[in-house]
Amino acid sequence: MSDYKAVIGLEVHAELDTASKIYCGCTTAFGGEENTHVCPICLGLPGALPLLNRKVVEFCIKAGLALNCKINNYSRQDRKHYFYPDLPKSFQTSQLDLPICYDGYLDIEVNGQTKRIGITRIHIEEDAGKLIHGLTGTRVDYNRGATGLIEIVSEPDLTNPDEVYAYMETLRQVLLYTGVSNCKMEEGSLRCDVNVSIHREGEPFGVRTEMKNLNSLSAAKAAAAYEIKRQKQVLAEGGDLFQATLRWDDAKGINYVMRVKEHADEYYYFPEPDIMPIVITPEEVEAIRATLPELPKARQQRYKSQYGLSDYDANILTVSKALSDLFDQAVACEAPAKVCANFIMGDITRLLNEKALQPEEVPFGGKELAELANLISQGAISSSAGSKVVELLFQPEFAGKAPKAIVEEQNLGQVSDQGAIKAMCQQVIDANPKVVEDYRGGKKQAISALVGQVMKASKGKANPAMANQLLEELLNG
Amino acid sequence: MDNMQKQELASLTLTQAAGLLAKGETSSSELTQLMLERIAASDNNAYITVNAEAMAAAEAADARRRTGQSLSLVDGVPMALKDNFCVRGMKTTCASRMLENFVPPYTAAVAEKLADAGTVLLGKVNMDEFAAGNATDTSYFGPTKNPRDPRRVAGGSSGGSAAAVAEDTAYFTMGSDTGGSVRQPAAFCGVVGLKPTYGRVSRYGVVAFASSLDQVGPLNKTVEDCALTLSLIAGCDPRDASSLPSPVPDYLAGLKGAEGLKGLRVGVPQEYMGPGIQEDIRQNVKKLISDLQAAGALVEECSLPQLEYALGAYYVISSAEFSSNLGRFDGVKYGYRAKGYDGYDDMLRRSRSEAFGDEVKRRILLGTYTLSAGYFDAYYLRAQKARTLIIEDFRRAFGKYDILLTPTAPVTPWLLGTAFADPSQVYAMDMCTVSVNVAGLPAISVPWGVDRDGLPVGVQLIGPALSEDRILQAAHGVEALANSGQIPGQKGGAAHV
Numbered sequence A: 001m002s003d004y005k006a007v008i009g010l011e012v013h014a015e016l017d018t019a020s021k022i023y024c025g026c027t028t029a030f031g032g033e034e035n036t037h038v039c040p041i042c043l044g045l046p047g048a049l050p051l052l053n054r055k056v057v058e059f060c061i062k063a064g065l066a067l068n069c070k071i072n073n074y075s076r077q078d079r080k081h082y083f084y085p086d087l088p089k090s091f092q093t094s095q096l097d098l099p100i101c102y103d104g105y106l107d108i109e110v111n112g113q114t115k116r117i118g119i120t121r122i123h124i125e126e127d128a129g130k131l132i133h134g135l136t137g138t139r140v141d142y143n144r145g146a147t148g149l150i151e152i153v154s155e156p157d158l159t160n161p162d163e164v165y166a167y168m169e170t171l172r173q174v175l176l177y178t179g180v181s182n183c184k185m186e187e188g189s190l191r192c193d194v195n196v197s198i199h200r201e202g203e204p205f206g207v208r209t210e211m212k213n214l215n216s217l218s219a220a221k222a223a224a225a226y227e228i229k230r231q232k233q234v235l236a237e238g239g240d241l242f243q244a245t246l247r248w249d250d251a252k253g254i255n256y257v258m259r260v261k262e263h264a265d266e267y268y269y270f271p272e273p274d275i276m277p278i279v280i281t282p283e284e285v286e287a288i289r290a291t292l293p294e295l296p297k298a299r300q301q302r303y304k305s306q307y308g309l310s311d312y313d314a315n316i317l318t319v320s321k322a323l324s325d326l327f328d329q330a331v332a333c334e335a336p337a338k339v340c341a342n343f344i345m346g347d348i349t350r351l352l353n354e355k356a357l358q359p360e361e362v363p364f365g366g367k368e369l370a371e372l373a374n375l376i377s378q379g380a381i382s383s384s385a386g387s388k389v390v391e392l393l394f395q396p397e398f399a400g401k402a403p404k405a406i407v408e409e410q411n412l413g414q415v416s417d418q419g420a421i422k423a424m425c426q427q428v429i430d431a432n433p434k435v436v437e438d439y440r441g442g443k444k445q446a447i448s449a450l451v452g453q454v455m456k457a458s459k460g461k462a463n464p465a466m467a468n469q470l471l472e473e474l475l476n477g
Numbered sequence B: 001m002d003n004m005q006k007q008e009l010a011s012l013t014l015t016q017a018a019g020l021l022a023k024g025e026t027s028s029s030e031l032t033q034l035m036l037e038r039i040a041a042s043d044n045n046a047y048i049t050v051n052a053e054a055m056a057a058a059e060a061a062d063a064r065r066r067t068g069q070s071l072s073l074v075d076g077v078p079m080a081l082k083d084n085f086c087v088r089g090m091k092t093t094c095a096s097r098m099l100e101n102f103v104p105p106y107t108a109a110v111a112e113k114l115a116d117a118g119t120v121l122l123g124k125v126n127m128d129e130f131a132a133g134n135a136t137d138t139s140y141f142g143p144t145k146n147p148r149d150p151r152r153v154a155g156g157s158s159g160g161s162a163a164a165v166a167e168d169t170a171y172f173t174m175g176s177d178t179g180g181s182v183r184q185p186a187a188f189c190g191v192v193g194l195k196p197t198y199g200r201v202s203r204y205g206v207v208a209f210a211s212s213l214d215q216v217g218p219l220n221k222t223v224e225d226c227a228l229t230l231s232l233i234a235g236c237d238p239r240d241a242s243s244l245p246s247p248v249p250d251y252l253a254g255l256k257g258a259e260g261l262k263g264l265r266v267g268v269p270q271e272y273m274g275p276g277i278q279e280d281i282r283q284n285v286k287k288l289i290s291d292l293q294a295a296g297a298l299v300e301e302c303s304l305p306q307l308e309y310a311l312g313a314y315y316v317i318s319s320a321e322f323s324s325n326l327g328r329f330d331g332v333k334y335g336y337r338a339k340g341y342d343g344y345d346d347m348l349r350r351s352r353s354e355a356f357g358d359e360v361k362r363r364i365l366l367g368t369y370t371l372s373a374g375y376f377d378a379y380y381l382r383a384q385k386a387r388t389l390i391i392e393d394f395r396r397a398f399g400k401y402d403i404l405l406t407p408t409a410p411v412t413p414w415l416l417g418t419a420f421a422d423p424s425q426v427y428a429m430d431m432c433t434v435s436v437n438v439a440g441l442p443a444i445s446v447p448w449g450v451d452r453d454g455l456p457v458g459v460q461l462i463g464p465a466l467s468e469d470r471i472l473q474a475a476h477g478v479e480a481l482a483n484s485g486q487i488p489g490q491k492g493g494a495a496h497v
């Protein structure tokens, strides 16, 4: 039983962050009163005609280039037919055999190992509306309808749930870096379908099942893990697997069969006659390539080689493009990299969480962070005073203030006056005979407790290195 | 005004009516009032909906004219639209129970252009249900009778548009042509009908039949009126991606009567002169050939062998697109919804079963079948290949000829209620017109004499893409020959006053 291997492929839908929908001028803003972001075109009213938003094509190309895809110079849209109330035209305008992007890859890292996952294709299509089940019946809200989507189809190169998680995480990061999608999974901007089969090495692939619309990284991982286990168990018990679409219940951590597929799906595809073929020139592709930002992988490498940051730090720093940009701006102002990194990974991240802010909403820039980091490295303020400055910078009344000015105004400067600190050290030694006894008895680490007392007495302003040195002198003298 | 004067006023051409308006010898209110009276008195069932605002629009046009602020030459001329043109606030039924009470919240591009020119919308005219048909006998609101012989069909699908022009209840009308739906009823009712180049006139707001074949076109009393109407509606519309950016020429400038025929190279495809064509229609066309030659045209028989596949390719492509375009009528958002349904699937099935007529259902089934995974290559893909060959055939022919001449229809209007053994016989009635749509070309139908029963015969002039000016010029010549009264039984296709 344990020699079964899982084969997993993912289909990820990302809503594009274009200002207007894919075929009309309606806004793509999330929410809004039901059926207010609509017009004859996105409602599919008879006679209305779609007009392809070229930004959607551009965003798809951008995502494709970031995922190392080739770009089709001639592409087109096709109608995919099925009846459902949230689909106003009874077909979704999608792409069948001429997607905009094809044949790419994404490198992911699992347990320190890099693995290359193939990207089969990326195509554009329109989103559907939303059903709202009420007490008296079901309503349809078409606000989201005809928002531009890209569907990113992976090769079945994934073999375990950890890889699923890493793939989704890395993909999300790439999409965020390129700015094509806001990837807000809680708003449905990023969703994934997980296809799972198992087989023995050397044997053909097994029967495939599909779980649709998983809306968090952990749900995708858990669903894959559950399904692999379920399939193994069915086979172990001598049962048969069926091609099926399953629904993942994230709360209960189990899946249900929604529909057993006896035939391949029939969508009556044919080329969309109302949209002209999509012609993409090599010049256009190069122009878009030139706008690609540095991607997370390249940034991590640079942070390690240029600033000597650890793997861990480099990875954490690049999770958010906004925070990583902040780091780059600060370092560009000649600030010590490690100190800047620590502020971002520590105080800044903590405060963003506490205040429920997005990484883009840090209320100060790289210049301020650089100034602060330099104050620390020059010994002008202590690290605890540094934390205090960051905290103040997050408050509206300190907005736009320079860290130096805050330090002066709040009297947060570090005391490096040897005489004053020496006096404080003597007081601490006198007040803590037990600790002093421990130290003299050979427990050298007891000195850190005394340093802590000095810092406390100085309200955090004493230079801790100096306090340590003076305490040693006094105790050993 | 006595009845004689009224009849005279009603039978004015668009150009003449505009002329009288300009001279102040009539008013939009007078013309509109007259048209409304005639619509009410007619038994031909050309109209589905009469515009309650028509008189108000006419009075506004008159007010503009009094203050020298007329919007165009045709400001105040009453006209009608086929009932698949969306007009904000006015029912757009497509002659179907499905849209019996559908009031669109927006207006079609062409309806907008005509309103901007100041024309007065009299109402919406009858058609085959969702334009699927060639006799206006599949309308949920009953068939339109042919004003030339009310026992007979008006042709279709723009039968109401043709009948309204023929019975003088509109000075011109708009139709849509997917496989002959403007030209064939024009021929059947003895009026002029133009199908412009695909993309020449915006399709925006016209309920789609087959998106890659549909084109909006005018129906008129004369070729001159047709040229004038085309100049009002042609041009690029950014809302229609298939719209062509080419500039719009002066369509009236080239109209020179029989003079315009001199040196014209005319090809007559033998594929449309065979035994499938009613004998007296063939004779009429032959008479035209000798008249054209006498007028200085160079006429030659020719062959476009791929046309053989046009009818098949047309029915495959048009039905496929039709089935797709009509999927949206599901009872969810607007249109007919069955009562007492049990859940979405039941609502969908029953609403569509109850609200669509047989011909619509037949084409939805046909289209769905040809798009099925197992049949797509054999039907849809092959039809598209045939389409490429047909386009190539026309391209070759237009290397040699300026225009091609064919009968518009293989028959003259049949009796209402005629039972055909099977639908393919009805479909074969489109044999002369569909290839033009398949190739996206412009073509015009002009009245040319009558058959042995005195029923109107139309001839079709086909030109290369964007040659509307050329085919209008040739049609103007043909019309002049017709009016010269050389054809036995010819009542005259143009001169009404």
Ligand SMILES: [Zn+2]
Binding pocket: A021, A024, A025, A026, A037, A038, A039, A040, A041, A042, A043
């Ligand atoms: Zn819209």
